[in-house]
Amino acid sequence: xxxxxxxxxxxxxAAGSLVRQHGPAALTMRKLAAELxxxxxxxxxxxxxxxxxxxxLVERTVEELGEIRPRGRTPAARIVSVARTLRRELRARPHLxxxxxxxxxxxxxxxxxxxxxxxxxxxxxxxxxRAAQAVRAIQFQVVGYVLVERNRERAPVQRPAEEELWxxxxxxxxxxxxxxxxxxxxxxxxxxxxxxALVAGLLPADPD
Amino acid sequence: xxxxxxxxxxxxxAAGSLVRQHGPAALTMRKLAAELxxxxxxxxxxxxxxxxxxxxLVERTVEELGEIRPRGRTPAARIVSVARTLRRELRARPHLxxxxxxxxxxxxxxxxxxxxxxxxxxxxxxxxxRAAQAVRAIQFQVVGYVLVERNRERAPVQRPAEEELWxxxxxxxxxxxxxxxxxxxxxxxxxxxxxxALVAGLLPADPD
DNA sequence: ACCTGAACACCGTTCAAGT
DNA sequence: ACCTGAACACCGTTCAAGT
Numbered sequence: 386x387x388x389x390x391x392x393x394x395x396x397x398x399a400a401g402s403l404v405r406q407h408g409p410a411a412l413t414m415r416k417l418a419a420e421l422x423x424x425x426x427x428x429x430x431x432x433x434x435x436x437x438x439x440x441x442l443v444e445r446t447v448e449e450l451g452e453i454r455p456r457g458r459t460p461a462a463r464i465v466s467v468a469r470t471l472r473r474e475l476r477a478r479p480h481l482x483x484x485x486x487x488x489x490x491x492x493x494x495x496x497x498x499x500x501x502x503x504x505x506x507x508x509x510x511x512x513x514x515r516a517a518q519a520v521r522a523i524q525f526q527v528v529g530y531v532l533v534e535r536n537r538e539r540a541p542v543q544r545p546a547e548e549e550l551w552x553x554x555x556x557x558x559x560x561x562x563x564x565x566x567x568x569x570x571x572x573x574x575x576x577x578x579x580x581x582a583l584v585a586g587l588l589p590a591d592p593d
Numbered sequence: 594x595x596x597x598x599x600x601x602x603x604x605x606x607a608a609g610s611l612v613r614q615h616g617p618a619a620l621t622m623r624k625l626a627a628e629l630x631x632x633x634x635x636x637x638x639x640x641x642x643x644x645x646x647x648x649x650l651v652e653r654t655v656e657e658l659g660e661i662r663p664r665g666r667t668p669a670a671r672i673v674s675v676a677r678t679l680r681r682e683l684r685a686r687p688h689l690x691x692x693x694x695x696x697x698x699x700x701x702x703x704x705x706x707x708x709x710x711x712x713x714x715x716x717x718x719x720x721x722x723r724a725a726q727a728v729r730a731i732q733f734q735v736v737g738y739v740l741v742e743r744n745r746e747r748a749p750v751q752r753p754a755e756e757e758l759w760x761x762x763x764x765x766x767x768x769x770x771x772x773x774x775x776x777x778x779x780x781x782x783x784x785x786x787x788x789x790a791l792v793a794g795l796l797p798a799d800p801d
Numbered sequence: 802a803c804c805t806g807a808a809c810a811c812c813g814t815t816c817a818a819g820t
Numbered sequence: 821a822c823c824t825g826a827a828c829a830c831c832g833t834t835c836a837a838g839t
Contacts, residue, residue, distance in 0.1 A: 390821090390822065390823085391822085391823085413812065413813085414813060414814085415812075415813090423823075423824090424823065424824050424825075425813090425814090425824095425825095426814085426815085426816095426823075426824065426825080427822075427823055427824080429813095429814075429815090430821090430822060430823070431822090434813075434814070435813065486741075499774070503767075503770065507766075507767065512767055512769065513767060513770050514769055514770070514772075514773040516770050516773075517769075517770050517773030517774045518773070518782075518783065518786060520774065521778060521783055522783065522786065522787040522790060525737070525738060525783065526734065526737065526787065528737070529733070529736070529738050529740060529741045530733055530737050532737055532741065533736050533737045537697070558715075559715065559720055559724070561720065561722055562711065562720065562721050562722070562725050564722075565726070566711075566725045566728065566729075570729060574726075575730065575733065578726060578730065579733065579734065579791065581794070582730060582791055582794030583787065583790055583791050583794055584794070585794035586789070586790030586791055586792070586793035587790045598802090598804085621830090621831065622831085622832060623830085623831075623832090631804075631805090632804065632805050633805095633806095633832090634804075634805065634806080634833085634834085634835095635803075635804055635805080637834090638802090638803065638804070639803090642833070643832065643833090
């Protein structure tokens with residue numbers, strides 16, 4: 386009644402599910418073996434060691450990242466839509482994205498998005514080194530934003546909360562600002578408006 | 594000839610030096626004890642456990658972060674200078690900054706910078722919720738950028754390097770762009786130009 | 802009040818031995 | 821070709837015992 390013997394595929398699937406749910410720290414070789422019902426050492430035969438297991442998971446994530454379809458009428462709108470799609474896809478795989486990044490594969494993962502952005506920069510009239518700089522600015526903005534968000538969400542309650550920090554001088558001069566800085570960040574809105582501002586600053590003034 | 598007994602201060606100093614040099618993963622209670630010439634268990638008496646030891650180091654880092662002095666003539670220039678200072682200070686403490694972030698103390702660490710930014714937004718004519726949004730956009734941009742840079746520097750060589758990725762269609766249409774995207778990122782320049790673009794997009798059009 | 806060693810429950814990895 | 825248990829060198833933490 387022994388099942389077909391353990392495969393590399395099974396190991397990767399079980400490991401991937403552990404990482405997706407609880408992060409890489411939760412992936413121990415012993416727990417994984419228990420889950421698979423084998424001896425710890427069998428895993429080593431199939432995937433080498435823990436590090437190359439994680440490498441394989443990351444490789445898979447990079448391949449999974451789908452195509453980017455820009456939406457919208459103006460180049461600016463289409464660029465913003467690429468950024469938003471990127472953010473959504475990255476946020477869906479928080480732990481794996483961090484690992485992709487730590488392994489220096491971010492650039493490769495971003496290739497489809499990069500091509501889409503290049504296309505839009507051309508449509509907007511940017512060329513050469515300036516277009517390249519603009520593409521990278523967007524790319525850094527998106528990745529940076531997602532990393533910041535990840536950390537914010539993983540972090541425990543801010544102590545002290547921003548509210549307590551803002552019952553000071555500025556509050557009397559500009560109560561609306563104090564209130565805004567004292568309340569939680571609306572990350573969706575902040576992201577979109579930041580990207581819009583960046584794009585507006587990067588693209589040449591509207592020609593029509 | 595026994596020295597004055599072990600102090601909490603000594604423990605923190607030794608731990609801080611280990612973390613600054615090799616990151617938190619390199620801080621093991623046993624190594625720390627060896628460094629201090631005591632039994633492992635003595636450390637527990639002084640600092641509780643590993644986690645609260647790291648907490649204490651982080652607390653210290655937050656306090657250490659100095660004041661921000663904006664430089665430049667226009668509000669836009671002064672905002673860019675704040676962003677650049679912030680980036681420099683964060684980059685000087687890479688491991689500790691990551692830990693501050695993981696512990697959700699980023700906001701508190703940023704308070705002085707936030708106050709400076711609010712001041713400049715007012716000078717530029719922004720008020721209320723819009724000014725708050727702009728302050729946070731800058732803040733996210735800087736932190737995000739530094740996190741991305743950290744990861745890039747820690748990462749091994751990109752494989753494949755971006756060069757190999759860019760011998761494709763776009764290369765013939767716009768060789769200057771292909772060359773630019775195929776060469777290494779000049780992070781200093783990219784940061785400054787991105788912040789300038791963001792600020793330009795955030796501030797109201799120049800009134801004079 | 803401060804320090805100690807022994808012990809516990811975990812890790813990743815290697816290796817000789819099995820089938 | 822694939823799987824195994826024993827063993828090694830590490831971890832963080834607890835605890836009873838010392839001074």
